[in-house]
Amino acid sequence: MPMPPVPDLASLSLTDIARLAEENKLPPVDRWNPTHCGDSEMRIARDGTWFHQGAPIGRQAMVRLFSTILRREEDGSYVLVTPVEKLDIAVEDAPFVAVEMKAEGEGHAARLAFRLNTGDLVTAGHDHPLRFETREDGPRPYLHVRGGLDALVARPVYYELAAIALSGGDSPPGIWSDGAFFPLEPAA
The missing domain is CATH 2.30.270.10 (duf1285 protein)
Structure with missing residues (x-):
């Protein structure tokens, strides 16, 4: 399923923004507890750029998709999680x-x-x-x-x-x- 286009903030009222935020249903990553599988070889730089194996991820749709399965663990670390796997991801500042x-x-x-x-x-x-x-x-x-x-x-x-x-x-x-x-x- 394709990701919806990124909205133009200037053209939206705050009521529209609140409605869109509410409609943006995210996967229930807080309820998924698979076995830890290793390192994703991914990193989020301080400027928000996502990298995989040292190269920037150029497709914004991929970044948006990965961001929906990002979770912060109790120890402060970050993981990408699905119902069947959990992989570490490095975050330099905020994701x-x-x-x-x-x-x-x-x-x-x-x-x-x-x-x-x-x-x-x-x-x-x-x-x-x-x-x-x-x-x-x-x-x-x-x-x-x-x-x-x-x-x-x-x-x-x-x-x-x-x-x-x-x-x-x-x-x-x-x-x-x-x-x-x-x-x-x-x-x-």
Whole structure:
């Protein structure tokens, strides 16, 4: 079955985005517990590029398909899982990258939707929180996607978030989305 085309975020309302996200049924990877079979020889780079045996995977449809069977284990490792096999996959930072954002409303009534590098749509809120970490190389914003899987928010999208946070007048500065508040600075 072919994967549906990646939607154009700019042409969708947040209601449309929420409906599409709800319709995107994923395999029940959390219920699959096959025997560990080894290493997939795959890696997801920090920029979201998927590699197999050292070469980038050029077909976006393959990346989208593999992303639907990705799971994070209790020990923090990542695996690709099917009903009959489980293979390790290396992830340099986060398995997804939030590459585009659409905002509607302001303050407490704001809603922010993100398109991931895999084409998935996620609306930030209580079930999909944003968090901001500070590291030696600067701030790192993340969006929770599902089941322990996060998306690193791409730098241009982070700048959009920072502008919203700084213009909002909240103390500390932060982001509102779908009734939830996410401070821009990590808790001390």
